[in-house]
Amino acid sequence: MNESRTAAAAGATERMAPVRSSVLAIETHGLVKRFGHRSAVDGIDLAVPLGSVFGFLGPNGSGKTTTIRVLLGLASATRGDVRVLGKEMPRALASVLPEVGALVEGPGFYPFLSGTGNLMRLDAADPHASSSTRRQRVYEALEKVGLSHAAGKKVRAYSLGMKQRLGLANAMLRPRVLLVLDEPTNGLDPQGTREVRNLVRSLAAGGTTVFVSSHLLAEVEQMCSHVGVMSAGRLVAQGPIEELRSAGQAHVVVQTPDVDLASRVLARLGLVPGEAPGMGSPWGTTAVLGTGINGRAPEEIVAALVADGVRVRGFTVEHASLEERFVSLTGEGFGVVG
Amino acid sequence: MRPGLGWALLGSELLVLFRRLRTWAMLIALAAVPILIAVAVKLSSRPTAPGRGPLFLDRITQNGLFVAVTALVVCVPLFLPLTVGVVAGDTIAGEASLGTLRYLLLAPAGRIRLLLVKYAGAVAFCFAATATVAASGALAGFVLFPVGPVTLLSGDTISVGESAWRSLLIAAYITVSLLGLSAIGLLISTFTDVPVGAMAATIVLSVVSQVLDNLPQLEWLHPWLFSHHWLGFADLLRQPISWTSFGENALLQAGYMAVCGALAYAKFSNKDVLS
Numbered sequence: 001m002n003e004s005r006t007a008a009a010a011g012a013t014e015r016m017a018p019v020r021s022s023v024l025a026i027e028t029h030g031l032v033k034r035f036g037h038r039s040a041v042d043g044i045d046l047a048v049p050l051g052s053v054f055g056f057l058g059p060n061g062s063g064k065t066t067t068i069r070v071l072l073g074l075a076s077a078t079r080g081d082v083r084v085l086g087k088e089m090p091r092a093l094a095s096v097l098p099e100v101g102a103l104v105e106g107p108g109f110y111p112f113l114s115g116t117g118n119l120m121r122l123d124a125a126d127p128h129a130s131s132s133t134r135r136q137r138v139y140e141a142l143e144k145v146g147l148s149h150a151a152g153k154k155v156r157a158y159s160l161g162m163k164q165r166l167g168l169a170n171a172m173l174r175p176r177v178l179l180v181l182d183e184p185t186n187g188l189d190p191q192g193t194r195e196v197r198n199l200v201r202s203l204a205a206g207g208t209t210v211f212v213s214s215h216l217l218a219e220v221e222q223m224c225s226h227v228g229v230m231s232a233g234r235l236v237a238q239g240p241i242e243e244l245r246s247a248g249q250a251h252v253v254v255q256t257p258d259v260d261l262a263s264r265v266l267a268r269l270g271l272v273p274g275e276a277p278g279m280g281s282p283w284g285t286t287a288v289l290g291t292g293i294n295g296r297a298p299e300e301i302v303a304a305l306v307a308d309g310v311r312v313r314g315f316t317v318e319h320a321s322l323e324e325r326f327v328s329l330t331g332e333g334f335g336v337v338g
Numbered sequence: 339m340r341p342g343l344g345w346a347l348l349g350s351e352l353l354v355l356f357r358r359l360r361t362w363a364m365l366i367a368l369a370a371v372p373i374l375i376a377v378a379v380k381l382s383s384r385p386t387a388p389g390r391g392p393l394f395l396d397r398i399t400q401n402g403l404f405v406a407v408t409a410l411v412v413c414v415p416l417f418l419p420l421t422v423g424v425v426a427g428d429t430i431a432g433e434a435s436l437g438t439l440r441y442l443l444l445a446p447a448g449r450i451r452l453l454l455v456k457y458a459g460a461v462a463f464c465f466a467a468t469a470t471v472a473a474s475g476a477l478a479g480f481v482l483f484p485v486g487p488v489t490l491l492s493g494d495t496i497s498v499g500e501s502a503w504r505s506l507l508i509a510a511y512i513t514v515s516l517l518g519l520s521a522i523g524l525l526i527s528t529f530t531d532v533p534v535g536a537m538a539a540t541i542v543l544s545v546v547s548q549v550l551d552n553l554p555q556l557e558w559l560h561p562w563l564f565s566h567h568w569l570g571f572a573d574l575l576r577q578p579i580s581w582t583s584f585g586e587n588a589l590l591q592a593g594y595m596a597v598c599g600a601l602a603y604a605k606f607s608n609k610d611v612l613s
Binding site for chain 2: 098120127170
């Protein structure tokens with residue numbers, strides 16, 4: 001825990017797996033975006049593998065949306081290189097963007113146009129989109145997000161959730177190689193959230209790379225294959241989600257009446273003993289929590305405990321949950337970083 | 339797939355512009371001006387003394403065709419710049435405030451193309467606004483007053499058909515007059531995400547330009563003011579037509595378009611779209 005906190009503070013990126021650059025959908029090197037003297041994005045090296053569902057995780061204000069704006073050419077980078085779909089940005093913007101569907105910082109629509117009217121308008125803005133298939137594609141996109149019934153209604157009358165769905169429909173007007181979704185479940189009810197998750201899964205199954213930002217860990221955990229964690233403008237970890245999860249330190253929980261003795265043994269083995277919070281004591285015992293398994297096999301620890309006469313009544317190895325890992329990385333928990 | 343030329347975006351821009359309630363409200367307000375003038379003149383018992391009131395007002399009772407011209411004279415200093423300022427100031431800032439600017443750019447509309455299409459939309463509105471005043475004036479004139487051959491400023495008389503053609507020319511002249519103001523509105527619009535601010539600034543500039551144009555101390559500045567030739571369309575009511583002011587006006591407006599267009603491009607092409 002302490003180690004990773006230091007790592008986070010130092011801003012070093014823990015790279016869990018080396019990724020070959022030939023298969024990256026998004027790649028940045030030393031990306032910096034400054035607003036005045038404040039660095040919203042402070043030197044990040046993103047590597048989003050092609051075909052992955054990449055969860056871009058971080059507390060509010062950690063620089064996720066700014067990064068997305070720079071990736072998509074809405075804002076210019078102060079420093080650093082950006083490559084999207086293998087092409088240098090923002091130079092190749094015109095040829096890359098048609099392959100990218102995006103939802104950035106919430107939906108933005110003309111309130112005086114209908115859902116269909118809005119999508120027709122945005123599709124017309126894409127010079128690569130065929131006008132002969134426009135109506136059909138708009139219809140299908142609305143169908144996919146379950147908005148067909150409200151297609152003719154003015155967007156003024158839409159709820160936030162409906163606008164969010166319309167935003168997703170806009171991102172899917174054409175078959176895309178890459179989808180960039182910024183907080184896609186914002187404002188959606190649980191049903192809508194589940195639909196978005198299913199949508200992302202089915203798109204990913206179809207080969208689309210999905211880059212999805214979120215401040216909700218559960219959301220990312222449920223649909224992502226890879227994850228990148230932002231904190232205060234820095235990318236503090238990225239890699240396959242399983243690696244991030246297992247990289248978290250494991251604890252051992254010992255249930256025993258011989259608390260002091262067990263603590264001493266654990267300390268001798270290099271573990272840091274402490275009291276396990278919230279552990280019930282089924283046999284009138286107290287649990288001892290050892291932090292850090294230090295590469296020792298669980299049976300080795302049990303053997304050492306037993307050899308020293310500790311009455312072991314229960315022994316479990318617990319990996320850190322992704323949430324603990326996330327909190328340890330971002331430091332601030334889920335609060336807003338100023 | 340090869341990218342198209344993007345006419346679809348222009349079509350969509352015009353559709354969005356002219357589907358908006360606000361656009362219709364402004365056009366209806368403009369259409370009301372000649373009707374009000376015509377009705378007021380019709381109801382008033384005293385004939386208007388020549389030289390009092392707006393230009394051509396005294397001629398309306400003799401010939402209904404002058405309603406349109408009088409109404410245009412009335413609308414040029416304030417009403418037309420007001421509505422054009424709203425449309426031109428809204429071009430980029432309006433999209434930014436709705437959040438649609440980022441989605442248009444992500445489509446990708448392309449920044450230059452979007453700027454051009456937005457300007458084309460504003461120009462279309464200039465024409466629609468001018469044509470609305472002219473058409474509504476012609477209609478009111480036909481209904482309320484006798485219509486016949488028109489005596490021009492030069493004393494010559496032209497037929498009703500010829501006068502319709504002259505009215506169109508005047509509408510074209512005023513549309514051209516408003517091109518510079520539209521370009522200024524577009525430029526201001528690239529600097530802000532608050533459309534009302536851009537609209538107000540554009541309208542204020544149109545008033546300032548006219549005020550400066552009336553200060554004799556600033557005579558050296560007058561030929562450079564975009565509103566300098568705004569009322570110069572009377573030249574189109576001479577026989578033969580004097581094209582001097584049309585040409586000078588067009589040149590001046592083209593200059594404003596070039597300068598403001600270049601500045602708007604410089605600003606917008608590097609702008610961080612954070613709205």
